[in-house]
Amino acid sequence: MKLNRLIAIPMIAMSLVGCKQAAVKSSVTPEQRAEVSCTGPKMRVAVMPVGATGKLGSFEGYDVGEALSSQLTTALEQTDCFVVIERTALSHILREQELGLAGVSNPETAPRAGRIAGAQVLVKADITEFEPQKKGGGLSLGFGSSSLPLGIRLGGSGGTSHVALDLRLLDATTGEVLFAKRVEANSKSRGLALGLDFKQFTIGGDQFYKTPMGQATRVALNDAVFYVIEGTRQVPWQGQVVSTRGQHIFINAGLDTGIKVGDVMQVSAVAEELVDPESGVTLGKIENAVGQIKVTAVQDKFAIASAIGSFRTQRGDVVRY
Numbered sequence: 001m002k003l004n005r006l007i008a009i010p011m012i013a014m015s016l017v018g019c020k021q022a023a024v025k026s027s028v029t030p031e032q033r034a035e036v037s038c039t040g041p042k043m044r045v046a047v048m049p050v051g052a053t054g055k056l057g058s059f060e061g062y063d064v065g066e067a068l069s070s071q072l073t074t075a076l077e078q079t080d081c082f083v084v085i086e087r088t089a090l091s092h093i094l095r096e097q098e099l100g101l102a103g104v105s106n107p108e109t110a111p112r113a114g115r116i117a118g119a120q121v122l123v124k125a126d127i128t129e130f131e132p133q134k135k136g137g138g139l140s141l142g143f144g145s146s147s148l149p150l151g152i153r154l155g156g157s158g159g160t161s162h163v164a165l166d167l168r169l170l171d172a173t174t175g176e177v178l179f180a181k182r183v184e185a186n187s188k189s190r191g192l193a194l195g196l197d198f199k200q201f202t203i204g205g206d207q208f209y210k211t212p213m214g215q216a217t218r219v220a221l222n223d224a225v226f227y228v229i230e231g232t233r234q235v236p237w238q239g240q241v242v243s244t245r246g247q248h249i250f251i252n253a254g255l256d257t258g259i260k261v262g263d264v265m266q267v268s269a270v271a272e273e274l275v276d277p278e279s280g281v282t283l284g285k286i287e288n289a290v291g292q293i294k295v296t297a298v299q300d301k302f303a304i305a306s307a308i309g310s311f312r313t314q315r316g317d318v319v320r321y
Contacts, residue, residue, distance in 0.1 A: 023188045024185065024186070024188075025185065025188075025219075026219050026222070027183055028222075028223045028227075032226070033226060036229050037229075038080075038081035038229055038232075040237055040263070040321045041237045041239070041253055041257040041258055041259045041263070042081060042082050042256070042257045042258045043082055043121060043232050043235070043237050044085060044119045044120045044121070044257075045082045045083070045085070045119055045121045045122070045228070045232070046085040046086075046172070047069060047072050047076065047084065047123045048123065049065060049069050050064075050066075050126065051065060052065035052068075052130070068125070068127070068217070071221055072123070072125065072225070073086065075221055075222070075224075076123070076225060076228060079229065080258075081229055082228075082232075085118075085119045118172065119172045120172055120235075120237075121170065121172060121232060121235060122169070122171075122172050123167075123168075123228055124168045124169075124170055125166065125167050126165065126166045128165065128166050128182075129162055129163065130162075130163055130164075131162040132161050132213040159212070160186050160187065160188045160212075161186065162184070162185070162186050162216060163185050163213075163217050163220040164182065164183065164185075164220070165182070165183040165184075165220055166183075167180065167183055167224050167227055167228070169228065169232065169235070174281070174282055174283065174284060178231065178234070178235055179230075179232075179235075181227045181231070183220055183224050184220070185216045185219035185220040185223060186216060187212040187213070187216035188212070236320040237320065237321040238319065238320050238321075239251050239253045239319040239320075240316060240318060241267070241314065241315055241317040241319060244313060244314060244315070248304050248306065249267075249293055249306065250302050250303070250304055251265075251293075251302065251304075251319050252301075252302060253302065253303050253319075254298060254299050255298055255299070255300050255301075256300070259295060260295065261296060261297065262294065262295060264292055264294050265292065265293050265294075265305070265320060265321050266291075266292055266319070266321075267291055267292065267293055267313050267317050268317065268318045268320070269287065269288050269313070269318075270286070270287055270316060270318060271285075271287060271288055272285065272286040273285050274286065285318075290312070290317070291308065291309050291311035291313075292309070293306065293307055293308060294306055294308055
């Protein structure tokens with residue numbers, strides 16, 4: 001009988017966890033989604049750890065910021081609009097490089113220091129509101145047992161789950177805020193529901209996303225991705241000249257960026273980099289436009305272009321799409 005109870009109760013809960021009808025409200029309209037698109041070379045972006053402090057920092061024992069950072073990184077990668085650089089795992093990457101420098105690992109196979117790809121834009125999000133039950137009412141009856149693999153909760157009526165993020169896009173060189181947006185999502189549920197204990201859920205897991213809180217979180221992340229695409233459209237894609245040989249100009253963007261033969265780009269020579277003498281922070285650059293180039297061939301990690309007209313370019317010149 002005990003074995004039957006262990007099997008039957010979770011099966012019933014799994015079958016009825018979706019019985020609540022949820023109405024999800026997004027901050028992005030269908031018309032807005034239809035209009036947004038990404039064109040041109042893929043911009044290099046890095047997702048910074050999602051900020052979450054105090055009561056917002058954990059949800060039933062899980063690190064909310066870490067979970068959402070990972071999911072936002074994956075979601076941006078899946079858009080195929082960006083070259084996403086892993087920053088949340090940076091400490092692990094640096095550790096591997098340190099082992100190579102210390103001679104602990106084989107120097108021939110160890111990752112070399114100073115080879116981590118740089119980002120043009122940093123994606124920073126902070127959780128400002130994370131409320132599984134913002135408002136609601138009705139009967140709620142729950143029980144659980146240490147002998148059961150999953151907790152069970154029976155509830156009536158409904159409520160609203162709410163997630164809000166402050167999203168910012170930062171210039172990776174200067175730290176300037178390029179774009180800022182508040183993202184909010186609500187999920188209203190109503191009706192009788194026999195569900196699983198939140199404590200048994202992993203944020204981002206399949207069962208979590210079947211809950212009103214999970215649905216609100218998913219919509220907030222989707223909205224954040226939309227605004228990252230919209231925000232980066234206002235920032236010109238940027239690369240650099242790697243080398244020149246005769247009529248060939250080599251730039252640091254290859255097949256992974258989506259650059260295509262025939263793309264035309266503007267080249268600017270950097271006359272001076274402005275650095276704050278007190279803080280050492282880069283304030284910007286003084287640039288002089290020198291001309292345009294046209295891509296003639298694309299390799300895995302670089303592209304070859306030729307000048308449109310007569311001008312000279314050199315290593316380090318800035319290329320913009």
